[in-house]
Amino acid sequence: GAVVSQHPSRVICKSGTSVKIECRSLDFQATTMFWYRQFPKKSLMLMATSNEGSKATYEQGVEKDKFLINHASLTLSTLTVTSAHPEDSSFYICSARTSGQGNTGELFFGEGSRLTVL
Amino acid sequence: EDQVTQSPEALRLQEGESSSLNCSYTVSGLRGLFWYRQDPGKGPEFLFTLYSAGEEKEKERLKATLTKKESFLHITAPKPEDSATYLCAVQYSSASKIIFGSGTRLSIRP
Numbered sequence: 001g002a003v004v005s006q007h008p009s010r011v012i013c014k015s016g017t018s019v020k021i022e023c024r025s026l027d028f029q030a031t032t033m034f035w036y037r038q039f040p041k042k043s044l045m046l047m048a049t050s051n052e053g054s055k056a057t058y059e060q061g062v063e064k065d066k067f068l069i070n071h072a073s074l075t076l077s078t079l080t081v082t083s084a085h086p087e088d089s090s091f092y093i094c095s096a097r098t099s100g101q102g103n104t105g106e107l108f109f110g111e112g113s114r115l116t117v118l
Numbered sequence: 119e120d121q122v123t124q125s126p127e128a129l130r131l132q133e134g135e136s137s138s139l140n141c142s143y144t145v146s147g148l149r150g151l152f153w154y155r156q157d158p159g160k161g162p163e164f165l166f167t168l169y170s171a172g173e174e175k176e177k178e179r180l181k182a183t184l185t186k187k188e189s190f191l192h193i194t195a196p197k198p199e200d201s202a203t204y205l206c207a208v209q210y211s212s213a214s215k216i217i218f219g220s221g222t223r224l225s226i227r228p
Contacts, residue, residue, distance in 0.1 A: 006161070034215070043205060043220040044162070093161050107152060107207070107216060109161035 002028050004096050006110025013084055014118055020080045021113045023094030029074035030096035034107070035067075038091045050077040084117040091115075122208050124219035131226050134195045139222045141206030142188040151189050152216065153182050154205040162205055165191075196226045 003026040013019050023033055031052045036044040048069050049057040056069035066088075068080040077096075081088055093112040121144045131137055143151070150169050154162035166175045168184040175182050179200065181192040191204055206219040 004161075036218075041223075044218045046215055046217075049215055091159075095161075106164055106167050108164055109154070112159070112161045114159070 002026075002096070002098050002106070002108045004094065004108045004110040006094050006113055008113060009111055010114045010116075012116045012118065015085055016083055018080055018082045019084055019115060020078055021092055021094070021115075023077045023079070023096070023110050025075045025096040025108075028096075028098050030077075030098075031074060033071060033077040033094055033096045035069060035077075035079050036093045036095065038093060038112075040091075044093060047079075052077075081115065084115070086117045089115055089117045122206060122217050122219040124204075124206050124222050126222060127220070128223040129225070131193075131196055131224070133197055133226055133228050136192070136194045136196070138193070139191040139204055139224070140188060141191070141219055143206075143208045144187075147210055149209040151184055152207040152209075153180075153189070153191055154207065156203045156205055156221070165204075193224070196224075198226045198228050200224065201226045 005024045005026050007022045011019055033050040035047045037047050038044050046059050047062045050069045050071040052071045052074050058064045066082055071077040091112050091114050093109055095107045095109045097107050123142050125140045150167055152167050153165040155165055156162045166182040171184055171186045173184050179194050183190050203221045203223045205221045207216045209216045
């Protein structure tokens with residue numbers, strides 16, 4: 001299957017600092033990438049849809065000023081958690097979709113980034 | 119409201135004991151249904167995509183089926199390495215986003 005690389009896999013930061021997480025599609029181009037957040041033993045919660053060359057679409061309740069998303073190229077999207085607080089500690093996962101008929105390409109996930117805010 | 123519901127929440131089986139996981143959905147205009155496997159601390163690993171009722175797909179000990187209201191992931195003669203959380207996700211209508219179920223935690227005892 002297609003490969004999506006996410007970096008860093010783990011990050012620990014102090015409260016008030018910003019953290020950037022990168023998501024790359026290694027062997028295909030992705031006009032759309034998705035960012036999810038996952039709490040322990042819970043399912044994936046969609047945070048935002050990242051569109052190459054345009055603004056991200058955020059889900060209801062997700063602060064766009066706190067979670068900055070940039071989709072600078074067809075293979076790279078970044079999520080920046082600004083002014084991080086302990087409640088932002090979580091497992092963040094990105095995904096990218098391969099092309100498919102009628103926008104139903106398969107979704108492949110990165111390995112996730114574990115953020116711990118002290 | 120579009121929803122994806124998985125059952126059971128957790129399932130413990132003996133090695134070799136076959137069973138099925140369920141994913142029911144109430145979305146309008148299904149575009150695709152996806153099954154993923156997730157190991158602790160890892161991102162989900164793609165297993166199958168199903169597009170229309172009656173479709174079936176197989177991979178090793180896993181077989182996914184789809185009806186108009188639900189999908190089943192059948193696991194035949196499971197092994198301990200099949201232990202993981204299995205996630206179902208649905209893409210609906212003309213929207214690009216995908217809704218995930220809460221997952222089934224499968225545990226296979228040797």
